[in-house]
Amino acid sequence: MSTSTALPQIDETLLATTRYLQALTVLDEDSVRRPSLLPGWSRAHVVAHLSRNADAFTRVLGKVAAGEPASMYASPEARDADIADTVGRLDLAGLVDDALASTARLTEALWACEGDPATPYTRVPGGDHSFPLHTVGPRRRAEVEIHHSDLGTGYEPSSWPPDFSSQMVRQRQDELAQAGGPSMVLSSTDVDGLWKFGHGQGPEIHGTVGDLAWWLVGRGGGQGLICTAGKLPVVGPWR
Secondary structure, eight states: OOOOTTSTTHHHHHHHHHHHHHHGGGOOTTGGGSBOSSTTOBHHHHHHHHHHHHHHHHHHHHHHHTTSOOBSOSOHHHHHHHHHHHHHHOOHHHHHHHHHHHHHHHHHHHHHOOSOTTOEEESSTTOSOEEEGGGHHHHHHHHHHHHHHHTOSSOOGGGSOHHHHHHHHHHHHHHHHHTTOOOEEEEESSSSOEEEESSSOOOEEEEOHHHHHHHHTTOGGGTTOEETTSSOOOOOOOO
């Protein structure tokens, strides 16, 4: 079976998904209800979000295949309500079955996709920012890798594949440039990587590429990083 030309990184996305699903086997009814590393979310919320996110990308692929305008969620409120409903309705066995079923649906849709890689989709109908179809694979991979770590079950950024961590640093570099983010220079201590953010002078920040990516997506508070200015700059949230 060959990877769809419309959707790069399917293989890496499926490998990340396999690692995540395996992590669910270490949870029990008590631990799945305990806090995740995301403030306000239990591990059950993280699992529910990834299942509903899989359905959201499956919906996009189905709409594109039908030649219809594609969006991930009906609204931000509907997204949050679906997560809350899943958490309140399912026990651990149900959450795991839901995760398996939703990822299987997405996997089937990914392999079947033959749409134009440039076809746009949005998070919600009428959204002011669109994404080309070819970003579905990388964006789902990011969701899985980052939220797998958010479970707090031992899968840390140091476990992320270096190509993924580097990709996330570059993605945040582009996003922060569009948002007028801080000027700074990031350098990796474990892979060949140097990234300049902004247009002015800024501090130099050194660390492993995983720790850099983890901080850039709003996690961890910068543990493991060294900043020449002492205090790390403030970066906006990752979506």
